[in-house]
Amino acid sequence: MFIQTEAMADPARLKFLPGREVLADGVLDLRDMSEAAVSPLAERLFSIPEVSGVSFAKDSIIVTKGSGEWPRLKPAILAAIMEHFLSGAPLVRAGATAGDQPSRSNRAADEAARIDRIREALRQVIDPELGYNIVDLGFVYDVAVEEGGVVRITMTTTTPGCPATGYLKKGAGESVSAVAGVEFVEVKLTHEPRWTPEMMSPEAKAIFGIGDGGGR
Template structure:
């Protein structure tokens, strides 16, 4: 079994492509280990201490880490995924299948387009302390769009208790609310994983003189 990986905009999240079907349709997200009982595969992944979040697509497995280096984590995750598929167990237990969020290809394409527009708008939110946009600073961890234009933005700040936390959160709400197609915005603040300068884009690092 050959498993490929694919990077994401969030340095803490990596996609694993096992080369076979993961879900028959839709998407399933496990925000923490307490929800993993619905999925044998999620249980195996959350048994790895560094795993903080798991999501499944039709042929992808996205894993978000809380700490550690991918170089060390990838072999462990590869092993968990391979063990699952070799066991013949389902990705989702039958009693939990109703929780899978199904969407047609057209709806998914529209959702992806809206996410891209939202991420573009977030480049207009400037961190007052660093003088650069929060998207390139790596403060935006995730943007998701649910049915009806409900948007959830998961973000962090450079330090817990940052005095600009409320300012940045409101800036995100204002910019995302102004995007056509957005009905509501929920801003989720997290410090897992903790922000590090390595999360910044090359442009942000250059602006701040970080090499």
């Protein structure tokens, strides 16, 4: 059995590809030994002291380390994965109930927290003309997070011919790429709907004097 590995943007995470199906559907994220009780493989992995997180997807296993160096940890992780598949044990134990696994609400909360981190990263991108961040200016229309650490950003600029367009797109991509767990970023530019100052956050409107009774 040959198991490949792939580096990830977050140096604390490493992807293992066993060359066969791991999980039939969806993604299963496990964060400690108590959650690992639903999976024989997760228990093997969490028995390695430095392992702090395990995520199963269709054809991959992502391991998060809390400490240690990958050259020393990889042999133990590879052995655990190989032993599991050679044993013929299921990934998830028969009879494990939905309550034994991380709930959908927990996963939704995790995704919401990830989007919040992405938006905070995007706040580091400053429009050179207005001198304010693109999130509170209302330039970021959508942030979508997909399986495998894929993030798709839909954004705009003040006008279709804005000279800072390239700078802002590049800045958005680079800032989001630095967020832990993000593997690929696509930044899509749109001018539908056209941006207006009313799209600014209340904080930005206050800075620019836009609001009830205000003007710029």
